[in-house]
Structures are given as C-alpha cells and as structure tokens.
Amino acid sequence: MATSGTVGTLSGSWGSTYRVTWSLVSQNIANNTSTIRLTSTFHTTNTTKIASTYSNFVTDGTVMYSGAYSKSGAGNIFSKTKDITVSHNADGTFPGRSVSFSTNDYIMGNKSGSGTISGVTTIPRSSSISSISGSSLGSSVTVNISRASTSFTHKVEYSFAGSSYTTATSSAATSATFTPSLSLANHIPNATSGTLTVRVTTYSGSTQIGNAVTKTQTLSLPGSVLPTLSGVTLTRVDNGVPSSWGVYVQGYSKVTATIAGASGIYGSSISGYSLSGAGYRSSSNSLTTGVLNSTGTFSFSGYVTDSRGRSSSSMTSAQFVVYEYFPPSISVSAQRCTSDGTISSSG
Structure with a gap:
C-alpha cells in the first residue's frame, strides 16, 4: 500500500513545471478516514531572472498561489500545501480520490490537468471470527478472533436457537470462552441439537469499528438430558x-x-x-x-x-x-352297617 505519490504535472516555458503530489499524513481508525496532504510546487530550471505580472495556481478547488512573483536562478518559485480528509470504504480500503489542478500564468500559460490519489493504506476494520470450538450445551465454547489491529477489543455475544443475545465478554482480544447454559434447550423442545450464533463487534477504544460479524456452530444436548418418571x-x-x-x-x-x-x-x-x-x-x-x-x-x-x-x-x-389358591371341598360316602356300626350289606 502507498503513502505518497504524484497526482500530475503541467509543463510551461523556460523549464517551468507545476506539479501536484500527495502524501498520507494520518489515519483515523475510529472514523475510517485518511488525512492526505496535497503539495503544489511551481519550479523552474531557468537560471535567469524571471518575473510575472499575474499568476494563478489552483489545486483541488483551492487557490494555492495568486499574484506576482520573481526569482533569479533555477529552483522552486513556491510550494504550497493543502490537507484533505477522505472517507474510506466500509471494509477500510481507499476509494480513490480525483484531484483537478490548473494554471493561469505568464510562464506556465493557461493549462489544466487532473489525476487520482489511489492505493492509500487500508484502514483496519471489523475483526473476523476465525473459528468456534465446542459441541454441547452446558460445556465450554471458545471463539477465536482474527483482528486487523492489535489495539482492537471485541464484544462477544451468543444466541441459541433464536434466543435473545447473551454477552459473554465486552473486552475480548483474540478469543473468548463461555458456557451456554443447558436451560437454552428450552428453545429446542423437539430436537436434540440447535444452532449457536456468535456475534462479535469490534471496538477501537469506545468507538465501534465497522459492522458486527457472526458465525454459527451446531450444539447438541448431552446424552444425560432425558425425560424422567418417578x-x-x-x-x-x-x-x-x-x-x-x-x-x-x-x-x-x-x-x-x-x-x-x-x-x-x-x-x-x-x-x-x-x-x-x-x-x-x-x-x-x-x-x-x-x-x-x-x-x-x-x-x-x-x-x-x-x-x-x-x-x-x-x-x-x-x-x-x-x-396359590384351592377352593374348599367336601367328600361324602354311605354304606349299610349293623346296629353296632359294622359294615354289612344286610345291616
């Protein structure tokens, strides 16, 4: 990525040039902007004395120099600067910036040109979730975070099967570990597994950087979660x-x-x-x-x-x-007998 470059150059009489260059002054991570300095330089290689009764040099809509000047010998007639602030794209990349410039001068003549500032260093934006480890409700889950700047911290939240988000931590650096409660199984009454959604929000100090990112992981109920009877x-x-x-x-x-x-x-x-x-x-x-x-x-x-x-x-x-059970029973038999009880068929 670049931190400086040339926007464009106009050429005039007597070895004169009007050149516009740019350089990166600073970047605001929180605001996702770059401050870029435009430098406009009028230069001549002629060694004799030169003078102008009128000159007007404009860069990016701003008059960099207007009025008479004189110089003896080769070198810069003047060098002026202007700082501009450019917003980066949502992902931190530089969108490119078009710059126009013009001259109306005795030596340079009435000329105009344009160029583009490009390739400015990308500003670190939202961190990403590189991986999630963990497979069961009631057991620890670890979220690994890939951050674009070592100064970034992260708020880590999680939701299970459509539940509201729970904050695991608000100050994670590159990882966070938490244990989703078994009670979250109430959100899957007809299933043995559900989707855990992890949401990571990136901060630079107290300022949110970019948009929150999410990643999902399937979590199962432990085998010990069973219905009961007394x-x-x-x-x-x-x-x-x-x-x-x-x-x-x-x-x-x-x-x-x-x-x-x-x-x-x-x-x-x-x-x-x-x-x-x-x-x-x-x-x-x-x-x-x-x-x-x-x-x-x-x-x-x-x-x-x-x-x-x-x-x-x-x-x-x-x-x-x-x-075992046997009903009560009775057995009866009758025979003839004598008066003294002796059995006898003629008794």
Missing part, C-alpha cells in the same frame, strides 16, 4: 377376593400398573409410554391385567419417551406376589 405404581384388583386378605390370589386377582410422575426436561413434553410386566404390555401410561393365573413373584417396568425422541431410564416397580 416410578410405576401397582394397584391390586381383588375381583371377588375379600379385600381384607390383602394379597393377590391365583385365578381371581388382577393388577393395575400406572406410570407415575412422567415429565419432560428443558421444554420437552412426554410423547410416548411403555409398560410391561406379568406377560402384559401397553403403550399407554396405565394398564390393567386380566386374571392372574400364575403364581410367583412379578414386577412391572415403565419407560417414557419425550418430544425429542429420547427415552427415560428403566423404572421398575416393587415386586408383587400371586399366591
């Missing part, structure tokens, strides 16, 4: 058995199994159930068996599935026992 409850159905017995009886009793306390997590809802035990299975949160015809110890297991498609861990009820 357990499976069992209710005895006596079905004719005296309730005072307080037991399950073979051939009579039934049981109702119910999933209790099912709950989604971080915004998810329960979308499915699974109950199984004692030879029965149901996709609802409750089932009642038929008559329990087998004896022994039985149990029920329950699962729930949430709107993210994740299932809870197994929950097993307390065991229940079905007892």
Whole structure:
C-alpha cells in the first residue's frame, strides 16, 4: 500500500513545471478516514531572472498561489500545501480520490490537468471470527478472533436457537470462552441439537469499528438430558377376593400398573409410554391385567419417551406376589352297617 505519490504535472516555458503530489499524513481508525496532504510546487530550471505580472495556481478547488512573483536562478518559485480528509470504504480500503489542478500564468500559460490519489493504506476494520470450538450445551465454547489491529477489543455475544443475545465478554482480544447454559434447550423442545450464533463487534477504544460479524456452530444436548418418571405404581384388583386378605390370589386377582410422575426436561413434553410386566404390555401410561393365573413373584417396568425422541431410564416397580389358591371341598360316602356300626350289606 502507498503513502505518497504524484497526482500530475503541467509543463510551461523556460523549464517551468507545476506539479501536484500527495502524501498520507494520518489515519483515523475510529472514523475510517485518511488525512492526505496535497503539495503544489511551481519550479523552474531557468537560471535567469524571471518575473510575472499575474499568476494563478489552483489545486483541488483551492487557490494555492495568486499574484506576482520573481526569482533569479533555477529552483522552486513556491510550494504550497493543502490537507484533505477522505472517507474510506466500509471494509477500510481507499476509494480513490480525483484531484483537478490548473494554471493561469505568464510562464506556465493557461493549462489544466487532473489525476487520482489511489492505493492509500487500508484502514483496519471489523475483526473476523476465525473459528468456534465446542459441541454441547452446558460445556465450554471458545471463539477465536482474527483482528486487523492489535489495539482492537471485541464484544462477544451468543444466541441459541433464536434466543435473545447473551454477552459473554465486552473486552475480548483474540478469543473468548463461555458456557451456554443447558436451560437454552428450552428453545429446542423437539430436537436434540440447535444452532449457536456468535456475534462479535469490534471496538477501537469506545468507538465501534465497522459492522458486527457472526458465525454459527451446531450444539447438541448431552446424552444425560432425558425425560424422567418417578416410578410405576401397582394397584391390586381383588375381583371377588375379600379385600381384607390383602394379597393377590391365583385365578381371581388382577393388577393395575400406572406410570407415575412422567415429565419432560428443558421444554420437552412426554410423547410416548411403555409398560410391561406379568406377560402384559401397553403403550399407554396405565394398564390393567386380566386374571392372574400364575403364581410367583412379578414386577412391572415403565419407560417414557419425550418430544425429542429420547427415552427415560428403566423404572421398575416393587415386586408383587400371586399366591396359590384351592377352593374348599367336601367328600361324602354311605354304606349299610349293623346296629353296632359294622359294615354289612344286610345291616
């Protein structure tokens, strides 16, 4: 990139020239502008005395010299300067600046010219996000920043799945690390991953430089984020058995199994159930068996599935026992006997 150059030159009589050059004086990073100095020089190589009754030299709309002059010997007749401020493009590059100049002089004659100031050093602008590392909500995420000037600082913000932005830091240099809360999963009740958007705003002191830049990263929910249930409850159905017995009886009793306390997590809802035990299975949160015809110890297991498609861990009820049962019976027989009780067909 350039810091100086020549705009243009006009030539006149007796080895005279009118030349306009430019040089970079300073740059304002905050305002994205450059101060450029235009130098207008009238020079002659003639060694004799020269004089003019009238002269007028104009550069960039400004009269650099007007009036009579005289000089003996070669050299500069005059050299004048003018500072101009030029705004750079949004990305900090120089847009180019056209400069016109003219003479109306005894030696130079009535002439005009123009030229362009170009290639001025680019002004550092918005930093960029070079990379984002991190894959899960609830775990650390690191943002790496490529900055155009070592004096720049950055405000780092993040949003997950359309949430409002949260500020991670307002003074990052080249990186920032933060941990997006698991509670942000409330914004993805039907998915196991979502999009993290990181926004970086560049500052020079307290002045914002350019526009904020963004970059995205997909973050997943940890495998530990699952729906829950408090357990499976069992209710005895006596079905004719005296309730005072307080037991399950073979051939009579039934049981109702119910999933209790099912709950989604971080915004998810329960979308499915699974109950199984004692030879029965149901996709609802409750089932009642038929008559329990087998004896022994039985149990029920329950699962729930949430709107993210994740299932809870197994929950097993307390065991229940079905007892064997034989109805009471009586057996009667009759035979002839004598008066003393001796069996006799003629008794």
